[in-house]
Amino acid sequence: MSVVLILIAVAALALCLLVWLLSRLRDDSRPSSFSTPASAADKPAGAVSAQAQSQASLSNKELPAHADKAPEANKDVSFRMQGERGMGGPIFGDVMCADGVYLPHVWESDLHTSYDGRWLRTGFYDSETAHLVDRKSRRSWLISKGDAEVLDAVHWRVPRWNGETLNESGIADDAHVVMSDASFEAWLAAHVDATAQPLVALRDIWVPLECVPAEAGDQQPHLPVAPPVLREDGKTQAPNVAAPELTVERHWPASLRSLSDPLQPLRQASWALSMNGKPTGWLLDQDPAMVWRDDGQGLALYATPDQGEDSYLRRLVVWMAEQNWQQWPQPLPADRKSWAVEPFWPDEVDPRAPLQWSGSVLLQRVQVDTADLERLHDGTSLSCVTSRTETCAGHAADGQVQLRAQPVTTFCWLRDPAQPHVWRAQSDPVMGKPLIWTLSKEAKDEQGETSAWNLQWGDKHLSGSWTLEHVIVKGRWAVLMPFGRAPERGGAGQIQIWDGERLQTVDLPWPVMRLCPLPALDGSMAMRVELIALTACLDEKDWNPSTGSWRWNMHSVSSSHLSRPDWRALYQCREIAPDAQGHWRLLPRWREAKQIQHPCADGDYVWRDAVRGDALWWWGGQNERLNSYWSEDECRIEGVSMTRSGLALCGTGPGACPHPAGEGWAVLEYVERRYGKPDQWKLHWLNPVEKEVRTLELAVNMPQLKGWDTQGLHWTDLAPEEGDAEKREVIAPQLVTLSMWNRAEVEPLRQGPGGLWLRKQDLRYAETLLGQYDCPWAG
Numbered sequence: 001m002s003v004v005l006i007l008i009a010v011a012a013l014a015l016c017l018l019v020w021l022l023s024r025l026r027d028d029s030r031p032s033s034f035s036t037p038a039s040a041a042d043k044p045a046g047a048v049s050a051q052a053q054s055q056a057s058l059s060n061k062e063l064p065a066h067a068d069k070a071p072e073a074n075k076d077v078s079f080r081m082q083g084e085r086g087m088g089g090p091i092f093g094d095v096m097c098a099d100g101v102y103l104p105h106v107w108e109s110d111l112h113t114s115y116d117g118r119w120l121r122t123g124f125y126d127s128e129t130a131h132l133v134d135r136k137s138r139r140s141w142l143i144s145k146g147d148a149e150v151l152d153a154v155h156w157r158v159p160r161w162n163g164e165t166l167n168e169s170g171i172a173d174d175a176h177v178v179m180s181d182a183s184f185e186a187w188l189a190a191h192v193d194a195t196a197q198p199l200v201a202l203r204d205i206w207v208p209l210e211c212v213p214a215e216a217g218d219q220q221p222h223l224p225v226a227p228p229v230l231r232e233d234g235k236t237q238a239p240n241v242a243a244p245e246l247t248v249e250r251h252w253p254a255s256l257r258s259l260s261d262p263l264q265p266l267r268q269a270s271w272a273l274s275m276n277g278k279p280t281g282w283l284l285d286q287d288p289a290m291v292w293r294d295d296g297q298g299l300a301l302y303a304t305p306d307q308g309e310d311s312y313l314r315r316l317v318v319w320m321a322e323q324n325w326q327q328w329p330q331p332l333p334a335d336r337k338s339w340a341v342e343p344f345w346p347d348e349v350d351p352r353a354p355l356q357w358s359g360s361v362l363l364q365r366v367q368v369d370t371a372d373l374e375r376l377h378d379g380t381s382l383s384c385v386t387s388r389t390e391t392c393a394g395h396a397a398d399g400q401v402q403l404r405a406q407p408v409t410t411f412c413w414l415r416d417p418a419q420p421h422v423w424r425a426q427s428d429p430v431m432g433k434p435l436i437w438t439l440s441k442e443a444k445d446e447q448g449e450t451s452a453w454n455l456q457w458g459d460k461h462l463s464g465s466w467t468l469e470h471v472i473v474k475g476r477w478a479v480l481m482p483f484g485r486a487p488e489r490g491g492a493g494q495i496q497i498w499d500g501e502r503l504q505t506v507d508l509p510w511p512v513m514r515l516c517p518l519p520a521l522d523g524s525m526a527m528r529v530e531l532i533a534l535t536a537c538l539d540e541k542d543w544n545p546s547t548g549s550w551r552w553n554m555h556s557v558s559s560s561h562l563s564r565p566d567w568r569a570l571y572q573c574r575e576i577a578p579d580a581q582g583h584w585r586l587l588p589r590w591r592e593a594k595q596i597q598h599p600c601a602d603g604d605y606v607w608r609d610a611v612r613g614d615a616l617w618w619w620g621g622q623n624e625r626l627n628s629y630w631s632e633d634e635c636r637i638e639g640v641s642m643t644r645s646g647l648a649l650c651g652t653g654p655g656a657c658p659h660p661a662g663e664g665w666a667v668l669e670y671v672e673r674r675y676g677k678p679d680q681w682k683l684h685w686l687n688p689v690e691k692e693v694r695t696l697e698l699a700v701n702m703p704q705l706k707g708w709d710t711q712g713l714h715w716t717d718l719a720p721e722e723g724d725a726e727k728r729e730v731i732a733p734q735l736v737t738l739s740m741w742n743r744a745e746v747e748p749l750r751q752g753p754g755g756l757w758l759r760k761q762d763l764r765y766a767e768t769l770l771g772q773y774d775c776p777w778a779g
Helices: 002-029 050-058 145-153 181-191 725-730 738-742 760-770
Strands: 077-082 092-097 102-107 119-121 130-134 139-143 200-202 205-207 246-250 271-275 278-284 298-305 315-320 324-328 341-343 355-358 361-368 370-373 382-385 390-395 401-405 410-415 424-430 433-441 452-457 460-473 477-482 495-498 503-506 512-519 525-539 567-578 584-586 605-609 614-619 639-643 648-652 656-658 665-672 680-687 692-699 703-708 713-717 734-736 745-748
Touching (some): 102 205, 130 145, 139 145, 298 355, 298 361, 370 512, 424 460, 424 477, 433 460, 460 512, 460 525, 477 512, 605 656, 614 656, 639 665, 648 680, 648 760, 656 703, 665 703
Antiparallel strands (some): 092 102, 119 130, 130 139, 246 271, 271 278, 278 298, 298 315, 355 361, 361 410, 370 382, 390 401, 410 424, 424 433, 433 452, 452 460, 460 477, 495 503, 525 567, 567 584, 605 614, 614 639, 656 665, 665 680, 680 692, 692 745, 703 713, 713 734
């Protein structure tokens, strides 16, 4: 019996092998039926020619999808990622096919292709619609989620490039074989609501109609009129000599497929510059900031090269009759510090020119980025912001932030075409004279290290070496950073002030990383400068971004810790300002408060009660979203409330109110957001006399404490769920009476390390709180 079964099995295998060989022979003998479409390289961008439309809608022949591949792509369908993996969320990019079919906005996890790459379907991660693309007929359908679900059920049956409609065995019914083009066309008409649209030919790529950007206008950049050419004396005009003639014409790359962003030339026009009828090799955008030298023999502008791998990088370009063309592609010498410099561009706040000649030297104005820190008591992430941002210029009486545009630090590179490799910088005037930096030592190839510069003010040389970062305050002071090792590598990170007569050292308890100017309430620059200081370091295992920094087990700054990959730096924003005598000092963190603080109030504050001999500090709060943006309707959470008598509550917000008889404070704690319902809050009575805390639960959207009198504690809801301003006005104040407090949950406070009194669950944080260098209570 076993022998018979073995023979049957061998016969079945032989039959399968024979069928497979016959199918391979049939495929090899089938003639190819490729047809090459007309080239679209010479067609105007953004125009859908009639020929392209007829090709896209009527072609029934296979297109050369596997020929004409882009040089950088080895795949028929190539997903090109933008950004970095591991940054959270899905991976975004675009799709470039070998035949030029291009999809500009695609999430990698939502990209689907047929077995042979003919059919493409994008997903629905970020929208309610997606595309189905047939590369063979060069058509696309804008499909819905319902359409996509129906398509998923038959995706394995979609037609192939070669038109094969039968499976290998030939014995399955029509519901289990690959569809023909005609049958799938009928199926789409019956099951998909959208109609097919021909792909649009944009030079050498094909794009769905909905993805074609509005073409940039043909308005040419303004070319300033050249001044007359002067003699060597610089005063009289040279006879029969004219400045070179400049012309521009619209530029198109030879191939859009080879670009990292193929649609960029359509969204933003570029113009090829010619001088005296000869191409210069430079491309201009709408505003090249072009400026002529006074004698007509020099020209400076911003441009990009018309070819090369880095042709997208804009750079400073200078032409001089004596030395022809020169360029400065680097905005800054090689630097390993977390800061950036970029070309300055005028706006309504600062209209100064970006380029300006001073004799034969060009002044290139650049701006320093703004250091952005996670808005926690101590931040763990320091980043750079190059656009104008708003920041806190002050606080209202209830602690609400008052925002103003943050000033930008600018300075000028002194570009000397006779010495193109020398880095020199010029600040804004200080007491009538600018500071001049000259590069003396390039930065070490180590994280955080910066370059060293010589510094002089007029004829006076400031001894020592300096870093380039600085802030000029009201034209009277220059806040400077002496050169040294990076703070994260053990450097001191000192700050000195130059007032035109002497240097003044500011006494600080920690090294400084960055400097930022601050605005005043009237929008001008304030008499204060913000410091980003390196205040502590943290073991990675102790870091939890969902909680406040007061929970973290922080250690003093240690270069040995920060050199390890499992430790991170902790930063803090502090301010310095001059006193009445002009001496610069570190300002206290605490903002003096005399009114009940709003739940969305920001900034550390202290509420002193001189009559009762007590005080309440609040610090360390973060907002609900844990990001770096200001918001006037997001409550502050995860802070610490601490009294002079040594009581502390962790996880509280800024809202507080003193008891009228001096028996402690009412404090608010945000617990949980509940969508569709009022949020969950806790109202605490922190009693330093009884060493206890009483707690009531509130179901409310935004409670505001109004006052505490002999009747009880008054509060109201500031944000009704409906968001109706009229309802907000008519909501009656609520009252927490003594009898309600008597029924509240009571928790005795326990004395922890250092004498602090805390709840049982907060005892483990006592040492961390006392470890803060400016802890408001000790002993």
